[in-house]
Each structure stands twice: as C-alpha cells, then as structure tokens.
Amino acid sequence: MKILIAEDEITLQESIIKFLNRDAHICETASDYYEAISKVSIYEYDLILLDINLITGNGLDLLKLIKKEGKKIPVIIISANNSLDDKVEGLDLGADDYLTKPFHLTELNSRIKAVMRRGKYDGDSNISFNEIKIKTDAMQAYVNEKPIQLTKKEYDLLVYFITNKNRVLSKEVIAEHLWGDNIDTVDSFDFIYVHINHLRKKLTDVAANYIRTVYRIGYKFMDEDM
Amino acid sequence: MKILIAEDEITLQESIIKFLNRDAHICETASDYYEAISKVSIYEYDLILLDINLITGNGLDLLKLIKKEGKKIPVIIISANNSLDDKVEGLDLGADDYLTKPFHLTELNSRIKAVMRRGKYDGDSNISFNEIKIKTDAMQAYVNEKPIQLTKKEYDLLVYFITNKNRVLSKEVIAEHLWGDNIDTVDSFDFIYVHINHLRKKLTDVAANYIRTVYRIGYKFMDEDM
DNA sequence: AAGAATCTTAAGTTACTCTTAAGTACCTCT
DNA sequence: AGAGGTACTTAAGAGTAACTTAAGATTCTT
Numbered sequence: 001m002k003i004l005i006a007e008d009e010i011t012l013q014e015s016i017i018k019f020l021n022r023d024a025h026i027c028e029t030a031s032d033y034y035e036a037i038s039k040v041s042i043y044e045y046d047l048i049l050l051d052i053n054l055i056t057g058n059g060l061d062l063l064k065l066i067k068k069e070g071k072k073i074p075v076i077i078i079s080a081n082n083s084l085d086d087k088v089e090g091l092d093l094g095a096d097d098y099l100t101k102p103f104h105l106t107e108l109n110s111r112i113k114a115v116m117r118r119g120k121y122d123g124d125s126n127i128s129f130n131e132i133k134i135k136t137d138a139m140q141a142y143v144n145e146k147p148i149q150l151t152k153k154e155y156d157l158l159v160y161f162i163t164n165k166n167r168v169l170s171k172e173v174i175a176e177h178l179w180g181d182n183i184d185t186v187d188s189f190d191f192i193y194v195h196i197n198h199l200r201k202k203l204t205d206v207a208a209n210y211i212r213t214v215y216r217i218g219y220k221f222m223d224e225d226m
Numbered sequence: 227m228k229i230l231i232a233e234d235e236i237t238l239q240e241s242i243i244k245f246l247n248r249d250a251h252i253c254e255t256a257s258d259y260y261e262a263i264s265k266v267s268i269y270e271y272d273l274i275l276l277d278i279n280l281i282t283g284n285g286l287d288l289l290k291l292i293k294k295e296g297k298k299i300p301v302i303i304i305s306a307n308n309s310l311d312d313k314v315e316g317l318d319l320g321a322d323d324y325l326t327k328p329f330h331l332t333e334l335n336s337r338i339k340a341v342m343r344r345g346k347y348d349g350d351s352n353i354s355f356n357e358i359k360i361k362t363d364a365m366q367a368y369v370n371e372k373p374i375q376l377t378k379k380e381y382d383l384l385v386y387f388i389t390n391k392n393r394v395l396s397k398e399v400i401a402e403h404l405w406g407d408n409i410d411t412v413d414s415f416d417f418i419y420v421h422i423n424h425l426r427k428k429l430t431d432v433a434a435n436y437i438r439t440v441y442r443i444g445y446k447f448m449d450e451d452m
Numbered sequence: 453a454a455g456a457a458t459c460t461t462a463a464g465t466t467a468c469t470c471t472t473a474a475g476t477a478c479c480t481c482t
Numbered sequence: 483a484g485a486g487g488t489a490c491t492t493a494a495g496a497g498t499a500a501c502t503t504a505a506g507a508t509t510c511t512t
Binding site: 416419420422423439441442 | 503
C-alpha cells in the first residue's frame with residue numbers, strides 16, 4: 001500500500017512512518033501544502049493522510065482539489081483541534097475518515113485498514129483475472145485454484161498488475177509504486193527484472209504469459225487476445 | 227475477551243475497567259456517541275457495554291446501527307432511568323441484556339458471562355478446528371481430545387487465531403487485540419514471537435503447523451491445503 | 453510475604469527475502 | 483548482418499525478520 005503523509009510535524013511524521021512500515025506500507029511525505037499538491041498530481045497513492053493544519057496552506061483546499069479532479073484516492077484527515085465544524089466540513093468534502101490529535105498509531109492503522117477495505121475492492125476482498133485468483137484477506141494467490149507461494153514483493157507486484165491490467169507500466173512506475181520515492185536516487189531499475197522473473201516462474205504456464213514485455217517501455221498485464 | 231465500554235461517566239467507566247481487568251478482559255472505552263460508532267466500525271469487540279444515555283447522542287441509535295450492519299456482537303445496555311419503555315425497546319432492537327444504574331459490578335460480571343455463554347459461538351460454547359477443540363466456558367483447549375495446558379495469553383492467541391482462520395494477521399493486529407490499544411507506544415513487538423513459540427510447542431505435531439509464518443507480514447492460521 | 457506461575461526483555465542464532473552483479477539472450481535500427 | 487542497447491537469467495551476499503532460550507520482572511496464590 002502506498003501512502004502519502006501530508007504532515008508538517010516532523011516527529012509525528014517519523015513515528016507514523018516507522019509504525020506503518022512495519023505493516024510493509026510504502027510511505028512518502030509532504031511537509032507543506034505545495035509539496036503535497038505536487039506529489040498528489042504526479043504520483044499515484046493508495047491513500048492520503050492529510051493534516052488540515054499545514055502551515056503553508058489549508059488542507060481542506062487540498063482535499064477539494066483532489067476530489068474536484070475526480071480522483072478516488074481515499075483521504076483520512078488529521079486535525080489538531082477537535083472542532084466539529086472541521087470534521088463535518090472534511091467529511092462533506094469527501095474525506096473518508098477523521099482523526100483528532102493526539103491519536104494512537106494502532107487507531108490510525110485500523111482506520112487505514114477500514115478505509116481500504118470498504119474503498120478499494122468494493123466490499124469484495126477477492127481479485128481475479130482468468131485463472132488467477134487472489135484472496136486479499138489471506139494474502140494468497142491461486143492459479144487454477146492451486147495456491148502459489150509468493151513473497152511480499154511478488155505478491156504486491158501481482159496485485160499491482162491485475163488492478164492495472166491492460167495498462168503499460170514502466171519499470172519506473174512499478175518501482176515507484178512498490179518501493180516509494182526514496183528509490184529515485186537509484187540509477188538502475190534492473191532489480192525489477194528479477195522480481196518479474198520470479199513472478200513469471202511462479203505463475204505457471206499460461207498465466208505467466210499475461211505479463212507481456214513492451215520493449216523499451218515496460219510491462220503490460222493482459223490476456224492473449226487483447 | 228475484548229470489550230468496548232460506551233459510557234460517559236468517567237468514574238463508572240474506570241471502576242468497570244478495573245473490575246473487568248481482574249478477569250483479564252481487554253477493555254476499551256468510548257466517551258461519546260461518535261467515538262463509539264467509530265470504534266465499533268473499526269475494531270472487533272467480543273462485547274459492547276452500552277450506556278443509552280450518552281450526552282452526544284442516543285445509545286439506541288447506536289444499537290440500531292450495529293444490528294443493521296448484521297454484526298453479531300453481543301450488547302448489554304446500561305441505563306440510568308428504570309423506564310420500562312427503554313428496556314423493552316432495547317431488547318427489541320436486539321440487545322442481549324439490560325442493566326439499570328446503579329448496579330453491582332459482580333452483577334455486571336455474571337451477566338457478561340451469561341451473555342458470552344449463550345451468545346458468541348452460535349449457542350455452542352465450543353470452537354474447533356480439525357483436531358483442535360476449545361471449550362470456552364472452561365477455557366480449556368484439546369488436541370485430539372487430550373487437554374493441553376495453556377496460559378491466558380496462549381489461550382487468547384489460539385482463540386483469536388481460530389476465529390480468524392485463513393486471514394493474515396500482522397503482529398501489530400494481534401498485539402492490539404490481545405493487549406488493547408495502549409501498546410502502540412511500544413517500539414518492538416518481538417514479545418509476540420515468544421508467545422507464538424510457546425503455543426506452537428504446546429500444539430503438538432500436526433496442529434503446530436497450522437500457525438504459518440507469513441514472512442514480513444505476520445501469521446496465518448490455516449490448514450495444509452489452502 | 454514467600455513461592456509459583458506467567459509475562460516480558462534481551463541476546464544469540466537461524467532462515468528468508470531482496471538486491472547486486474555478471475553473463476547471456478534478444479530486439480531494433482542502420 | 484552487426485552494433486548497441488534492452489531484457490532475461492542465475493547465483494551469491496547483505497541485510498532483515500523470525501525463532502529460540504534463558505533470565506529478569508511481574509503478577510497471582512497460598
């Protein structure tokens with residue numbers, strides 16, 4: 001799960017990241033309003049954690065912006081003041097949940113899970129593509145009803161492919177989504193090849209062909225006849 | 227047993243917690259209507275203690291909400307006024323029992339036990355998974371009909387695993403369910419390893435394999451061929 | 453208050469995944 | 483067809499996560 005944390009209190013930022021990393025989420029941060037706007041418009045996040053009291057601007061404006069652009073990214077608002085007005089306004093603008101500082105990190109964690117649960121997969125916790133099926137609850141993938149053993153990265157990669165089927169995904173975009181933005185200092189994305197290789201091997205026979213190489217561009221997850 | 231106490235009288239809240247903690251229940255609190263709704267939607271409780279005279283809203287509405295969502299969580303209603311109407315309405319809405327303030331804590335305790343006994347596992351107070359059987363009222367686990375000696379934490383862990391079989395549970399989630407929400411200040415969940423270790427040792431042979439490690443994620447309680 | 457049982461901390465060990473690196477195969481364009 | 487770049491494959495090392503033990507704290511019992 002790739003999460004943007006728009007929060008200017010560095011200590012809070014850090015402890016959130018530390019905690020969420022333990023659940024193997026990819027976290028990126030924006031310390032001010034403008035950075036947040038910029039990152040949201042450039043990258044794809046699965047969730048945004050938005051402090052509405054950012055020094056450089058009003059978080060609610062950012063929320064408006066996101067929703068105006070028709071993006072369906074779930075947003076959880078963080079606020080220092082317990083004002084009911086803020087809460088109501090935030091939820092009216094389309095925020096998915098609301099947290100008041102100070103909060104427990106486990107609380108945050110559960111809300112993230114709840115939001116993701118009801119948001120993304122439309123109540124159905126299974127994803128499938130032809131003979132491939134993924135039970136997200138169990139984090140278990142199947143090919144023709146046979147379970148296949150995937151590592152975390154392989155699993156993430158497969159989920160990312162299937163939820164973005166028929167789209168060409170560059171190595172950079174994939175890396176960005178699975179590793180986060182501290183990866184752009186890296187000068188080679190060759191390690192992607194290894195994970196692709198592993199995943200292909202584990203998706204036996206037919207299913208392996210779904211991962212098509214688009215030469216010089218990236219990969220596309222698709223059916224034979226598309 | 228994880229219990230939510232929706233009660234805005236702080237002193238009563240505290241004495242209930244103090245009392246229930248002696249029975250090794252995990253208690254969490256909600257001091258207003260909104261907090262209660264939020265917590266119920268996020269966390270999984272084994273029981274809710276609901277004061278219907280919360281300042282910020284009507285407890286009966288909350289009860290309606292819970293039952294409407296099809297949740298099977300047992301609810302015990304607490305009320306200050308002895309109005310029969312409230313009582314009847316509460317029980318009609320699906321509350322499992324009803325207490326009028328002031329009440330003795332021992333009274334509360336026995337009602338909790340009664341509700342749990344008849345409520346939780348479909349009238350059957352036994353939980354089982356293949357060769358594992360648990361008699362919840364005796365808090366006794368068996369493997370192949372042979373009783374095994376578990377400590378409280380080991381027992382809780384096993385029950386949590388079996389009632390959440392086939393789901394990946396992170397160390398954090400497990401810790402939260404077994405230790406309550408004051409554990410997020412902790413910066414290491416390594417102690418979980420120890421309890422897992424003990425439980426595995428006590429679930430002899432085959433049964434021990436049901437607790438699968440999901441590397442970098444957590445644990446999953448499941449059968450061989452899933 | 454002492455003893456027993458349980459839980460937590462800590463440190464050493466083992467095992468797993470991810471990444472790196474280097475060699476090979478493939479594609480495209482001239 | 484050959485050059486140059488791009489993708490694939492494999493194996494090994496680094497780093498991290500999980501496991502195991504035992505001893506130090508607690509908590510519970512008597």
